Structures are given as structure tokens and as C-alpha cells.
Amino acid sequence: MITFSLNGKEFSADADPFMPLLWVIRDLAQLQGTKFGCGQGLCGACTVHLDGAAIRSCITPLNAIEGRHITTIEGLSSSSDNTTPSHDHPVQQAWIKNNVPQCGYCQSGQIMSASALLATNAAPTDEEITRAMSGNICRCGTYPRIRQAIHDAAKTLTPNIDTEHFQSDLTSE
């Protein structure tokens, strides 16, 4: 039995210590917001927070997280009431405002990577966003909007910092 904190609640898994966290979350804890994309740490679809840092749950064995804190997309917003926009994490709000998701399958992972970045760097530059987000593939190509949404979320988190000049220049007529 391996016990860890999952979205603020204690969770005990009676499973092989080498079972990847991804399948513990999906098949045992029945939280399906975290996605399977490659199983090899190559795509980021399975990204969750381990003590606040973004990790790939598909290559993290259960025994590596004993006693530690795991946050998934379901636990990202501070409130358990996930039904009103005001309770969403600022990154989720920025995602919705920028119409980021297309198929949406990669987006839990993208949002977990982005929120981990903003937790340590409240106003990332384009360069820093690129570095933090390069492990997350989006086959639908939502990257320009992901970048914009991270800048937008940064503004809500630190309203005094002007990130305007980092924004990519996408126009439509």
C-alpha cells in the first residue's frame, strides 16, 4: 500500500510499486482528466504536479511519490466548485478566453505545465515559455494561443507587470 496526497486528499494505492502514476490516477483513482499520449515521457499529455513541479506521470513510478503531493487538472483550481468560471485557475480562465483548445486532448497537460511555470515565474518571457512548454506536444497546433494565454494569465497573477511587448503578433482582418 503506497499513500500520497492526491488533490489535497490522502490516497492509498494497493498496486505494484512500479505502476506508473498515470495509470494509478486514471485506473485506480478514476480521475480521467490526465491523459495518455505516448507512455514514454515524450508528449506531456500526462503532466501533473509533484509538490508543485510539472512531471510526466507516465514515467513516474508509484513508489517515487510516497508521502508526496500530487495535483492533477481536477485539483488545479483552489475551490472544489469547478462549475463557475470564477473558480477556475487563472491559467484555465486565460485558456477559455483565448479559445485555446481544439481537440483538447493535450490541454490538461499543457495547463499543468503552464501553471507550474507561472507558480515559479510570474511573468515569463517568450523564451522562458518556450523552454517550459517544449515538452508538451499539441497535434492540433494550438501553440500560438497557448503562448498568448500564458502571457494573459501572468497579467492576472501580477497585474502590475507589463507583458504586452512579449506577445506574439497575430492579426486577422
Place this chain on the structure above:
Amino acid sequence: MSTTINRRQFLQTSGLTGTGLAFSLSIGGCANLSRADTAHAWQANAWLEITADNTVSFYLHRTEMGQGTMTGLTTLIAEELEVSPEFINVKTSSVHANYVHPDYGLQITGGSSSTSSSWIPLRTAAATAREMIRRAAAQRWNTTIDNVQIADGKAHFKDISLPYGDFIDIAKHLSIPTVSLKTPEQYSKIGKPGIRLDAPMKSKGTATFGIDAAPASCLKATLVRCPVIGGTAKSWKTNGAQDMPGVKKIVEIHNGIAVIAASWWQAKEAAKAITVDWNMPPFSALSDDTILSGFRDALANNSGKVARDDGDIEQALDDAEQVIEAEYYVPYLAHATMEPMNCSVILTDNYCEIWAPTQGPDIAAVAAEHASGLRRNQVTVHTTLMGGGFGRRLNQDFVEEAVLIAKHSGLPIQLIWSREDDIQNDFYRPSALVRFKAGIDKTGNVSCLSHKGASPNIMPYTFKEAAGAVLPAWLPDGMVKSIASLGPTIYGDVLLDATSVEGIADSCYQFDHFHARHVQHDPGLRVGYWRSVGHSFNAFFMESFVDEIAHESKQDPYSMRLSLLSEHPRMTAVLKSVAQHAQWDKTKAPSVFQGIAVHHSFNTSVAMLAEISIENNNNDRIRINKIVCAVDCGQTINPDIVKAQMESGIIFGLTQALKGKITIRNGAVQQSNFHDYELIRINEVPEMDIHIIDSRAAPTGVGEPAVPLVAPALANAIFAATGKRQRSLPLSLL
């Protein structure tokens, strides 16, 4: 425009709840709904339903895979019904003849056509509902129709305002009026940027994809497969796999050994222990070099089928001052949807229920019917959200596998493919080899163009799977299978498969003498529809070769295209737009170069310009500075979704142009996951400058038309920079 729904196509409630009003009409105009049908399942057959508690539901008949269909089609309803799109409760419709695509005869989502084929029918259904509410309100308030205002989801008269639900009882007894659709000046939602309806659930992790849709009773399954598609197990050993933790059963199906366990990881772990001796299929004799030489031989030895023949090509080539020739080649490509293939099945003796992320629910139903041995009316298909489709989910092999595993094991299961399964068991974008000739006359103008291409046709593979869905359900199974097996003969030897030559045979260029022909040559790797299909390679071929003609005949590539497209105002407009926004005419810095391309696909015109620079400080490596894109897709429903689809198509096209390559060794696909089948990541995305041409014309496709342009625009820019013409994909930036 005024339009009417006829009585038979229009359903009123009386059966199930007795409280609602349901509106439907057949898109194809050929649905034959019996009363029994409507009494039993009227809701599922309707597009639009209003209940007494004022719930407005729209049964989405096309599948959302990221392209924005859910938002776009709901906006069409919202516009005419005078409610906000967010107010409408979007549900997924079931498999039914009413939802069959008018051009395909199948209930499929593909060909960038969901909006264009729904444009008139959906608005008509909503406008009819609105006018019936107005009439019902007039009756209730004892006034004339003109005195009732419909706005914000309510009927208004003097100072009374009541929601639609209050008028349902009267409305459902009214006759069906002829309605006028709004004119573009009256639009309050169409053409305005709005939020994507699916953005909140996809940002909160609450969206249910196929992989999330398994009922709790389902065990998890994985399949041990032959390294070459089509191989079968000669013999196999479990080596103790059946005793590993969580394992419930191990069964053989036609193409492998399935392991069923409590968790998918346990199934995968146990699968590693299994050893199989395979019967290798004929394709295992082939590798990249023999595949390419096969295409060469086919081009040299077969005359193929004529796809276009304007003027007299032989004479024109004879008369030419100069003849330009070139050979182009593209490899096979995988779709690599982000969500791997999966399907959940509950199967009993007389009932089969499946949950599948599929672009063709009716073809999935046929696959399940054949695999289970049940009749079609015993099969229920639940279509889920899809983590990308791009054409891959038009093939239902994963449904067939899942149902067979359920059948042989007697267990409810969810089959999940690994990424390795996905990359190595696709229906691939065809590889293709083409040869062009162009003649330049004495005045320096291009007088003729001749094309001959060799590639595997897709239709035989589709025909095999889809035949059952278009044939009547009462035909005996054996007959359906034998008709289906004719696919390769019909589309291999008898008919031209239009998708093999699309983008060339139907090119907008006005050459006096224009000849195109296609040789069907299938090395044996199965092929399928890949975002933009034949255009994905033919635009690269055509737009690169047209660029070659311009350079050889000393013409400006942009001006030459304009003069060859003088009769195509939409193509002309998009070309001019990119040239103007990218300042084609202006002198650039010495290290900056541009390439231009224009193409018409899915009834949409797109022009694209790639601007690159040579990085002298980085071994002269090429850097892509920006992509400028202009699109004319008619009236936009939601311009932000159009823009998102252009961004998406450009990035998909960048992966094709710079990375995409499936290689074959002894019949086996050598790539397996994202380390060797790479996709563009955020660090490789150039600046994008996207322009949408303002239009009131009927909407046309947006999901695919940007994809084909990226490779030729880039190849043409690389030629401008280096003088080297790259005639195969992927392109090299070194």
C-alpha cells in the same frame, strides 16, 4: 431566402415526454421516417428540441475533433433561434439516416464539409422553430404575428415577455410555415468572434474522450501485434503472462494476441512476456528502396488513367521552345492523433454496445455488426469527443479489434492502443511519385503542362470498410462482404480515385494544354485519408513545379501565378492579399527570402507565403521567420475558429514539410513514438500572419485547406535563398 420544411421531415412531439417540440429535417432530403421511428426515438432523430421548461437542445450530427464544429453548427441554430449559443444544450446524435452526409451517403465527419453541408438546413430548422413560437405567442396573446417580437430566447408583446418553453403546447399543433433566413446584415452571431463552446470543459479536464468513456465494468485490453501489418499468429506462448497480476484472460484474434487485465498497465506488462511466431504477409518483402523502384516502374510501364486532358499535350510539347521536366516524391505519413485509438465494448448474445472516438459512427456500427455476428439493429454506437481525427478515425479497424476481443473473451473490455501501435498500424497518407513536363513557347510563356503520378488509391481500403454502411441492412452478411471485397478491383483497376489526383486534375491554372494521368500502384501498406488527403502532396508537387516554371522562364513567381489564374477571382484575391501583407514587391534584407504558393481545396482558396532567412552565424542554417496566409472560405461563422484552423493547418503542414516520414524495412514501419516520428513543438512555431477575406458567399471548408500550402511555400522560399530545388519531403533546412 425563404425555405420550408415539409411535413414528413418535421416531427412534433406526442410520444415520449409529451412536453417538447422537436424539429428535424433531412439534410439529404431523402429520409423516410415512419411514425414508429418517430414515436420510439423522436429525440434522437431531431436536430433541435425545445421542452416546456425552456431547455433548448441541439443534437450534433457531426463529430467534434477539434475543428470547432460544435461551436460553428450551434451558432447557426442560435442565430435563427435568437438565443445565445451558450444557452443551447449540445448533445451527440445517434447513428441515423437523417444525419447522413448528403455528398458521401455516410454519416461521416470529413472533407472539411460539416459547415457547408449544414449551412441551409440547420438555419431553416431553427428559423422554423422561431416562427412557430411567434405564431403560438400571437395566438395566446390574441394579436397578430407582426406584434410579437422574438429576441433573447423569449417572445415579447407589449410589456409581457415569456420564454419559448411556454408556447410549446400551442406551437406543436400549428402548421409549418415557410420561413425567411436572415440576410447577412441581420446577423448578430454569424461572422462575429465568439467563445468556443467546448473550451471550458477542455480546460478543466472534464471533457470525456473515447479513452475516458468506458463503463465501469470494462476491463482493459492491449494487443500484441505482428511487426508487419496483416501478419497472423502461427503459434504463440504465454510464458506465464496469464498468471501475472491483474490478468483476466488472453485470447487470439485475427491480427494478434489480446491480453485483458484490470488495469491497462497490467495488461501491457503481461503482454511483454508473450512470444509469437508470425506468418508474415507479402508486404514484408518490401523496404523503402524497393517501394520507390516499384513506383518508378509503375510510372514507366503503365499508362494509367487520364484525369484531365485539355488541348493537345503531345503537339504542344513538340512545339515548345523549351521543355522543363522534374520528378517529385513524398513518403508515407502517419496521422498521430493525440488520443490513441481506443474502443469500449459491452457484448451479449443479442446486444452490442460500443463507445468509440470515431469520425464514421455508421461505419463503426457495421464493423461491430460484422465482428460480433449480430444484426445492425442490435448494435449501438456512442460517439465520443475525439483527441484529434485528421481522417484516421474514418477507418474502424480499432472497433473491429475491440469487438472481436470482447467476443472471444466473453468480457466487457476497453481496447487502448499504445502510441507504438498507433504509429505502426495506421492507414497511412499515401506515398506518391510524379513526373511533370512543361513547355515554354517562343514568347517565354508556359504553353502546356503534363503530369503523370503513381500512388496507391485510398478508395479500395475505404470501400472495404464502408460498403456495409451504404448497403441495405437486410442484405445477408456474406453478400455485404463479397461486395466489399470488390473495392480493390473497382478502384484499383477500373475507376480513377479522384483523391489521388485532386489538386492537379482540378487545378485552377489555365494552361492551354493540360494533361494529367494517374497510375494506381499499391506497394501494400494500407492507406487512408490524412488531413487534406491528395491535396497534401499534390499541392506540394504542383506549386513547386509551377515555381520551377516561373524561374526557368524568367518570370516572377507571383505575377506568373496571377496571370494563370485570371479567371479565378477568389484565388487572385488571396494571392494578392499575401503578396501585399508580406511586401512581396519590396526589396528585402540580403539574407531574407520569400516563397509563395496558392491552392484551392475543399472549395476554399488559400495563399501562403513563407519568409525565411539564412543564419550566417549558424552554419547557414535556414530559419523560418514567418508564414503569411490568406483564406477565402466564404462567410465565416466564427472568424476566430477560422483563424484557429489556419494556425492549426499551418502547424500540421509544418510537421509534414519539415519532419514527416514513415520509413519501411522488411515491411515494418520503423518509427514508433514521438522520438522518431516527431511533431512540431512550440519552439519551432514561426510568427503567423493570417488574413480572412471578407465574404458573403456560402461557407466552405476550413479544417484542411491550409495544410497543403506550407511545404510548397517553404520549398519555394528555400529555392529563392539557395538556388536548390528540393523535390521530396521532408525538406532540409541545412
